[in-house]
Every structure is written in structure tokens, then in C-alpha cells.
Amino acid sequence: MDKKEILSKFSADPERYYMVKLFDDEKFERKSCATCNRFYWTIDENRLNCPDHSDDTYSFIGNPPTKKRFDYTQAWKEVESFFVKNGHTSVNRYPVVCRWRDDLYFTIASIVDFQRVMGNKVVFEFPANPLVVPQTCLRFKDLENVGVTGRHFSSFCMIGQHSIPNSHGYWKDECVDLDYRLMTEQFGIDKKEVVFVEDVWEGGGSFGSSLEFFVKGLELGNAVFTEFQGDLSNYKTLDQQIIDMGAGLERFAWLTMGTPTAYDCCFGPITNNLLQQIGIDTDDELLATYFTKIAKNMEQFDNLSDVRKNAIKTAGLSDEQINKIITPLEGIYLIVDHIRTLIFAISDGALPSNVGGGYNLRMMLRRIISTMDRLSLKFDVNEIVDVQIDYLKNTYPELEKTREDIKMVIGIESGRYENSKLRMEKIVSKLNQKPVVDDLIRLYESDGVTPDYLKEMNVISDIPSTFYSKLSELHQSKKQKEQDQIPLEGLAETKLLYYGDDPREFDAKVIKSFDKYVVLDKTSFYARGGGQEPDHGTIEKLEVVDVTKHGNIIVHELKNGILKEGSTVSCIINSKRRDSITKNHTSTHILNSSSRNVLGSWVWQHSAFKEEDHARLDITHHSALTDDEIGNIEKLANSIVEKNMSVTIDNFDRGTAEQKYGFKIYQGGIVPVKSVRIVSIEDFDVEACGGTHVKKTGEIELIKITRTKRIQDGVVRIEFVSGKTALDYTKLHDANLMKKSAELKEKIELREKRRGQKQELREKFPILVEGIIKSEIGTSTVYEIIVDMTESGKPNFCSTTSDQYDEFFHISLGEKLIESDPWMVYCGVFEDGDKVRAIIYSGEQAGKEKKASDIAKTVSEILGGAGGGNQRFAQGGGKDKSKKNDAIEKAKTMVLEV
Ligand SMILES: [Zn+2]
Numbered sequence: 001m002d003k004k005e006i007l008s009k010f011s012a013d014p015e016r017y018y019m020v021k022l023f024d025d026e027k028f029e030r031k032s033c034a035t036c037n038r039f040y041w042t043i044d045e046n047r048l049n050c051p052d053h054s055d056d057t058y059s060f061i062g063n064p065p066t067k068k069r070f071d072y073t074q075a076w077k078e079v080e081s082f083f084v085k086n087g088h089t090s091v092n093r094y095p096v097v098c099r100w101r102d103d104l105y106f107t108i109a110s111i112v113d114f115q116r117v118m119g120n121k122v123v124f125e126f127p128a129n130p131l132v133v134p135q136t137c138l139r140f141k142d143l144e145n146v147g148v149t150g151r152h153f154s155s156f157c158m159i160g161q162h163s164i165p166n167s168h169g170y171w172k173d174e175c176v177d178l179d180y181r182l183m184t185e186q187f188g189i190d191k192k193e194v195v196f197v198e199d200v201w202e203g204g205g206s207f208g209s210s211l212e213f214f215v216k217g218l219e220l221g222n223a224v225f226t227e228f229q230g231d232l233s234n235y236k237t238l239d240q241q242i243i244d245m246g247a248g249l250e251r252f253a254w255l256t257m258g259t260p261t262a263y264d265c266c267f268g269p270i271t272n273n274l275l276q277q278i279g280i281d282t283d284d285e286l287l288a289t290y291f292t293k294i295a296k297n298m299e300q301f302d303n304l305s306d307v308r309k310n311a312i313k314t315a316g317l318s319d320e321q322i323n324k325i326i327t328p329l330e331g332i333y334l335i336v337d338h339i340r341t342l343i344f345a346i347s348d349g350a351l352p353s354n355v356g357g358g359y360n361l362r363m364m365l366r367r368i369i370s371t372m373d374r375l376s377l378k379f380d381v382n383e384i385v386d387v388q389i390d391y392l393k394n395t396y397p398e399l400e401k402t403r404e405d406i407k408m409v410i411g412i413e414s415g416r417y418e419n420s421k422l423r424m425e426k427i428v429s430k431l432n433q434k435p436v437v438d439d440l441i442r443l444y445e446s447d448g449v450t451p452d453y454l455k456e457m458n459v460i461s462d463i464p465s466t467f468y469s470k471l472s473e474l475h476q477s478k479k480q481k482e483q484d485q486i487p488l489e490g491l492a493e494t495k496l497l498y499y500g501d502d503p504r505e506f507d508a509k510v511i512k513s514f515d516k517y518v519v520l521d522k523t524s525f526y527a528r529g530g531g532q533e534p535d536h537g538t539i540e541k542l543e544v545v546d547v548t549k550h551g552n553i554i555v556h557e558l559k560n561g562i563l564k565e566g567s568t569v570s571c572i573i574n575s576k577r578r579d580s581i582t583k584n585h586t587s588t589h590i591l592n593s594s595s596r597n598v599l600g601s602w603v604w605q606h607s608a609f610k611e612e613d614h615a616r617l618d619i620t621h622h623s624a625l626t627d628d629e630i631g632n633i634e635k636l637a638n639s640i641v642e643k644n645m646s647v648t649i650d651n652f653d654r655g656t657a658e659q660k661y662g663f664k665i666y667q668g669g670i671v672p673v674k675s676v677r678i679v680s681i682e683d684f685d686v687e688a689c690g691g692t693h694v695k696k697t698g699e700i701e702l703i704k705i706t707r708t709k710r711i712q713d714g715v716v717r718i719e720f721v722s723g724k725t726a727l728d729y730t731k732l733h734d735a736n737l738m739k740k741s742a743e744l745k746e747k748i749e750l751r752e753k754r755r756g757q758k759q760e761l762r763e764k765f766p767i768l769v770e771g772i773i774k775s776e777i778g779t780s781t782v783y784e785i786i787v788d789m790t791e792s793g794k795p796n797f798c799s800t801t802s803d804q805y806d807e808f809f810h811i812s813l814g815e816k817l818i819e820s821d822p823w824m825v826y827c828g829v830f831e832d833g834d835k836v837r838a839i840i841y842s843g844e845q846a847g848k849e850k851k852a853s854d855i856a857k858t859v860s861e862i863l864g865g866a867g868g869g870n871q872r873f874a875q876g877g878g879k880d881k882s883k884k885n886d887a888i889e890k891a892k893t894m895v896l897e898v
């Protein structure tokens with residue numbers, strides 16, 4: 001449906017769609033804008049244009065229309081106290097990571113808090129009626145505007161005012177009356193300043209009229225009346241009508257403060273701290289003029305850089321003022337905004353990565369660093385985080401708990417970026433033309449090069465306005481699974497025995513049989529789901545190989561044979577398999593909470609798989625696990641096993657469970673039913689889960705982590721076993737360990753022995769050499785060294801083929817011998833692995849005739865190999881171990897014969 005069509009239809013009948021009691025009571029006049037023809041309501045008879053086209057647009061900058069000033073924190077206190085005294089329940093914010101919807105990564109509006117998925121339908125569940133909530137919302141489509149326009153944020157607080165018209169709640173009249181009184185009575189805005197503009201809203205199959213309210217050209221909020229479903233030619237009133245009023249807290253604060261930008265009054269003391277650190281003198285007059293121009297230009301130009309250029313021109317800023325004031329100011333605003341968003345996202349368990357919603361966070365952190373580098377700003381990010389949390393905790397005390405975790409995650413991610421810079425530099429240096437939007441997206445997606453980095457490197461001057469929205473589209477959550485087609489229409493839902501007495505043997509009636517599939521009226525066979533593998537067993541002695549769930553019907557797959565419809569069959573579950581899987585499932589819960597306790601608050605179950613003899617748990621974590629961390633997780637998990645804690649299962653209304661336990665219950669993803677099954681391991685772990693579990697943790701006996709692996713950016717896999725499998729694993733592991741350590745011991749002993757022998761030889765060396773030279777040892781049985789001394793002036797020969805000596809010995813002995821006796825030739829032949837080696841030394845005198853290289857060559861030939869060297873030293877060898885003596889004999893002949 002086209003919004004314009006709905007608007008023109010609704011505006012054609014204002015009495016029905018827009019008229020509220022307030023307009024009647026206060027004598028509001030309905031007018032059409034002289035510029036754009038849109039309809040609006042006002043009590044100011046002189047007003048001619050809608051807020052977008054009035055001269056007073058953004059005239060509150062430097063001249064706020066209220067007597068009192070309220071910053072971000074104070075503005076919420078005002079809003080909250082107003083709604084509470086008017087019968088509303090004030091509800092705490094919901095997480096910014098939207099774990100209860102599988103089509104959104106982040107909470108983008110306050111109404112999302114109360115939307116739950118049922119099958120393919122979105123239903124509304126309100127914890128109170130009426131209510132008000134300060135909901136932090138994350139939006140990444142306008143990132144390029146953040147810091148520049150004075151009013152765009154990557155995260156903001158949406159004041160959500162929600163009501164269902166029934167005996168507790170209200171409808172249009174009271175809603176508009178409340179919003180009007182909030183502005184005029186609570187904030188003291190002149191009634192004449194308030195303008196309501198007619199608009200419409202549509203989405204998710206429903207639609208309705210809405211009234212946007214403005215003061216001084218600033219849109220403060222939008223009261224949406226979700227009223228109809230159908231299409232414009234045929235629509236009917238919804239059973240569940242809803243008031244969905246969303247207002248910007250930052251805007252309320254800005255309006256009352258009248259600062260040049262909303263950033264100046266919404267981040268607490270940090271903005272001023274940073275400005276002082278770099279010594280920017282904020283000439284308020286100049287900034288007020290400049291940012292008023294920016295605001296006005298936003299309506300006139302499509303392109304942000306045109307908006308900026310024109311504002312600079314019309315405000316008459318010099319280049320120096322731009323470079324010294326505006327540009328650094330924009331940088332500071334961006335940094336502070338982005339850090340605030342990271343604080344909320346990381347605190348609620350999101351991690352920067354290259355997948356899912358994490359890519360937004362990585363992008364923002366890289367923008368922060370690039371901006372600091374580009375502007376040479378040396379800020380301490382940890383300090384900015386601290387000051388912001390100190391300020392934010394007035395409204396959001398829960399942020400205190402994750403303060404250190406936030407700093408740690410930001411620190412790790414910043415380090416990664418710094419490490420990737422060298423690679424990015426290379427990639428950028430290879431660019432041979434100015435990149436267009438698609439190039440920018442490719443550069444970011446495949447190489448992590450952000451456009452801010454390119455800006456920093458002067459490759460581009462501006463970031464194209466479509467970059468972030470295009471990237472955002474690319475990363476839109478698309479998680480719709482296809483159901484396989486099995487003819488199950490008209491079948492009654494299967495009664496699930498495993499949620500009751502859980503009999504392992506039971507009789508049931510066949511209500512449908514087709515191909516190899518069978519549907520029973522009731523079953524105790526667990527169907528594959530929540531990462532838990534299905535039960536196996538038999539139905540009428542036919543083997544059950546798979547069990548799947550289709551809506552509320554369980555389908556059993558048989559290996560051979562067909563069963564008769566209408567017959568009663570006897571079913572037996574493979575208990576051993578089920579019990580093993582069950583232990584693995586409860587172990588998954590234990591390991592998940594253990595990991596969070598050991599590693600940090602950002603740990604969530606990413607996915608899980610539980611089979612009979614092995615299981616795995618994938619968790620969100622920023623780095624690979626260290627041995628220490630693995631050890632500590634395992635230790636904590638087994639301490640829970642040892643404590644023999646009770647595992648209890650309770651069914652709750654979904655809303656009640658969320659309020660009682662928080663959103664941590666959704667570790668296994670969303671729960672598409674109204675009633676949730678809560679599995680609690682005392683206070684240690686509480687999750688919504690449909691799987692089978694042990695009654696006491698002691699039944700698990702042992703949990704053993706067998707392997708961990710970083711499987712993708714931000715996700716670590718923990719493979720583990722439990723129960724008997726874990727005990728067997730440990731036994732085997734211990735046996736292996738013992739074998740390995742025995743082998744190691746042997747090796748060490750052998751090495752020690754050798755070292756001892758070497759030492760001994762070294763000590764005996766001088767005596768040995770002297771003995772040889774003086775012919776005192778002759779042929780020694782101890783040393784196995786043969787010496788042939790001849791008359792002086794002729795070569796002497798010394799040799800050994802003993803295997804007690806190694807290379808080191810032969811070289812040492814050879815060196816020493818020819819040093820002591822220039823007429824000496826030494827030849828050592830020894831086995832080394834599967835080879836025989838020969839080492840030859842020939843003294844200075846002997847070498848003249850008897851070259852070591854010649855001897856080595858001949859000896860090696862005999863040994864079946866090759867050798868070589870020089871006159872003094874040569875070596876060689878071969879493979880024929882039986883020729884050792886032949887080789888020595890030949891060498892001896894060569895040396896001694898004249
Ligand atoms: Zn207009």
C-alpha cells in the first residue's frame with residue numbers, strides 16, 4: 001500500500017481519522033500548508049505553513065521555548081513522572097539486541113519490545129497497560145549524518161507510550177491529550193507552539209492514522225494509532241488496536257536547552273571534556289547560526305555534502321573556522337555517539353564481527369578510530385566509556401555491571417583494527433581509480449577497508465550518502481526456513497508423552513502412514529529440535545531412524561516396512577541413546593553458563609548440537625579460547641555436576657518469564673509459542689528450552705571438553721562429551737597420556753645417557769689422542785680404535801668402525817689427531833640411521849699425497865654411495881652396512897702403500 005494514498009484518503013475525512021477531543025476543547029484549527037498542502041492542527045491563527053516550511057524552523061537553537069532546562073537524564077525524569085502520575089507503568093528498557101524477533105538484529109523502536117512471533121504472525125504482549133518505556137533504539141541507516149546534522153544518532157532513546165484501548169488503556173483522545181499536556185504542562189511549552197501534522201503509518205499488514213507533533217519546527221514525537229487491517233478498498237478494524245506513540249528523548253532535551261546541536265546536551269559532560277582537551281573555542285553564536293542553517297538545509301538538499309557546503313556559505317564561515325572548529329566538532333560528536341551505541345550493544349551481549357548485526361558495531365568502532373587518526377585526536381577511549389556510563393547509569397543502572405566487559409571488547413577490537421592497517425594500506429595503494437559506492441562496499445565486505453579509512457587516507461573526500469543504507473540492506477536479517485512438504489493436513493496434533501511421564505515403552509494408534517513415514521496419536525519419541533537429535537527405537541519391531549516435528553505433529557521415519565492406519569502399535573525407545581543425549585543437553589546448558597561466568601557477559605549460545613556420543617556448543621566470544629580458559633570452564637561445569645543441583649522445569653506465560661528472568665532465557669533462539677518451558681539448574685542457569693533434561697546434575701557424572709575452535713568471527717565452538725562417554729574418553733586419554741609420557745621419559749633418558757657418554761669422552765680425549773699418537777693404545781678393545789703408526793716421514797693411519805661413536809666424536813677426534821700429528825690420516829665409519837657414513841681427516845703432511853677427498857670418494861663407492869671434500873677434510877657414505885670393514889681396509893691400503 002502506498003502511504004500517500006492512505007494519507008489522502010484519511011485526510012479527506014478528518015472528522016473520522018484525525019479529530020480528537022483535545023482539538024475540540026482547545027479550539028484547534030485545521031489548516032493546509034501554504035507550501036506543501038499538508039494538513040496540520042494549530043491554535044495559532046497566524047500560522048500559514050506546516051512545521052517543515054515555517055520560518056521558525058529550529059529557532060529554538062539559542063532561544064529555547066521553555067523556562068526550565070533539562071538535559072538527557074533530567075528530560076527522562078520529567079517524562080516518566082508525567083506519565084506515571086497519569087496512570088502509566090514505567091517499564092525498564094528492553095535489550096538493544098533483539099533476541100525475541102528472528103527478523104531483527106537490533107531493537108529499532110519501542111513497539112518492538114512488545115512484539116512476539118507466533119508462527120508467521122506478530123502478536124503484541126504488553127507487561128502493563130498503559131505503559132511508558134525509555135527504549136534505546138539502534139539505527140544504522142543514516143550513519144553518515146551522525147555528528148554532522150546536529151540531530152542524527154546511531155542510537156537514541158525512544159520514549160514509548162503504549163496503550164491498548166480497554167478497561168485499563170485508552171485510545172486516540174486520551175493519547176493526544178496526554179502528549180499535549182506533557183509538552184505544555186510538564187515542559188512548559190507555549191500552547192501556540194505545538195503543531196500536530198496529519199500522517200499515516202502502515203506495516204506488517206496493518207495501518208492507521210498518526211499525528212506527528214512539532215515545536216519550533218522540531219518533531220518531538222509521533223502518535224500512531226494502529227487501527228486497521230486489509231487494504232484501502234477493503235479494511236476492517238483490528239481486534240487488537242494499539243497506541244504506539246514514539247518520541248525522541250534527545251529532542252525534548254535539545255528543545256529545552258537550545259544548544260547548537262542535540263549532541264551538546266545528550267552525552268553528559270563528555271562532549272565538553274573532549275572539546276576542552278583539544279582546545280576548541282565554541283563560539284556559541286557562530287555554532288548556533290551554522291547548525292540552524294544545517295537544519296533548514298536538510299529539507300532543501302538531498303545530498304549531505306550539499307547541505308554542509310551551503311550552510312558554510314550562508315553562515316559565512318572561513319576555511320579556518322571550518323578546519324579548526326566545525327570539522328573537529330563533527331569528529332567529536334561522531335566519536336561520542338558511536339561509543340554510546342557500542343556501550344549499549346556490547347552491554348546487551350553483541351560483539352563486533354563481520355557477520356550478522358556485529359558488522360555494524362565493527363564499522364562504528366573503525367569509524368571512531370579512523371576519525372581520531374584523521375583529525376589527530378588523542379583520546380582515551382576507556383575514559384570516554386567511563387564518563388558516559390557514569391552519566392547514563394542515572395537512567396540505565398544496568399550498564400554499571402558490564403563496564404569492564406565493554407572496555408575489554410572495545411580494546412580487543414581496536415587492536416585487531418590496528419593490526420590490519422598494514423594490509424589495508426597495501427590494498428589502498430593498489431587502487432588505481434576513485435572508488436564508487438559498489439567498490440566501497442566490496443572493499444569493506446571483503447577486506448574490511450572502511451570508507452572512513454579511505455577518507456583518512458585522502459582517497460575519497462566524502463562518503464557517498466547511499467553507502468550505509470546499501471550496506472545495511474545487504475546485512476538485513478534473512479532467516480526464514482523452508483518447511484518440507486509432508487501431507488499432514490487435517491491431522492490432530494500429536495500428544496507429547498516425553499513432556500509428561502516420558503514412558504520408554506508405550507502403545508499408540510497409527511493415524512497416518514505414507515511412504516516410510518508414520519504419525520501416531522501420541523508419542524514419546526523426541527523429535528529433532530533445539531539442536532537435540534531425535535530418539536531412535538522401534539515401532540512394532542520396525543526400526544525408527546528419524547523423528548521430526550511439523551507444527552504440532554510428530555512424524556516418525558521407519559527403516560523398513562509400513563504400518564497399517566488405525567492399528568495399535570507397540571513402541572520402544574532406545575533408552576541408552578536417549579539418556580546419553582539428555583545428559584549432553586543438560587551439559588550444554590551448564591557449559592553455556594560456565595563459559596559466561598569464566599569469559600564474560602558477551603557470551604551467548606550461538607547454536608548447539610547434541611548427539612548420543614558427542615555434542616557441541618557454539619558460543620559468542622571474541623577470541624580463541626586459551627588452555628586456561630578451557631580448563632576453568634570445564635572445572636566450573638564439573639563443580640555444578642558434583643553439587644548435584646536440581647534441574648526443574650516450569651511452564652510460564654512468555655511475558656511473565658521474560659519479566660521474571662530477563663531475555664537471557666532465549667539462548668536457543670526465539671520461542672514461537674505463548675507458553676514457554678523454563679529449564680532451571682537452580683540459580684546457575686535458566687533457559688527457555690524444549691529439550692529433554694536430567695533431574696539432577698549429578699547424573700551427568702562428568703563433562704569433558706574434547707576440542708575448541710574459533711569457527712567464525714565472534715563464534716567459538718566447544719566440542720564435548722558427558723556421562724559414560726566422558727568417563728571412557730578420560731580413561732583412554734589417561735592411557736594415551738601415560739603411554740606418551742613413558743615414551744617421552746625413555747627419550748629423555750636416552751638423551752641423558754648419550755650426553756653422559758659424550759662428556760666422558762670429552763674428558764678422556766686428550767689422553768686418548770696422546771695414546772694414539774704415542775702408539776700406546778695400539779689396538780684397543782675398549783675404544784675399538786685401530787692405529788697403524790709407520791716410520792717418521794710416512795703417513796700414519798687411524799680408524800674405527802665402532803657404533804658407539806657419533807658424528808661429533810669422529811669430527812673431534814679427527815681434528816685433534818691431525819693437529820697433533822701432521823702425518824696422520826683418520827677414517828671413521830659409522831652407522832647413522834639406515835645409512836653408513838664416513839668421515840676422513842688428513843694431516844698437513846699426509847694430505848699432500850693422501851687427500852681426504854680421494855679417500856672419501858673411494859670409501860663411499862664401496863659403501864654404495866658418494867663422497868667428497870678437500871685435502872684436509874672429506875665425508876661421504878652409502879647404504880651398504882655389510883661393507884664397513886671392506887671400506888676401512890681399502891682406506892688403509894690407500895694410506896699406507898707407497
Ligand atoms: Zn509544508
Ligand SMILES: [Zn+2]
Pocket residue numbers: 530585589668687688689690691
Ligand atoms: Zn536446551
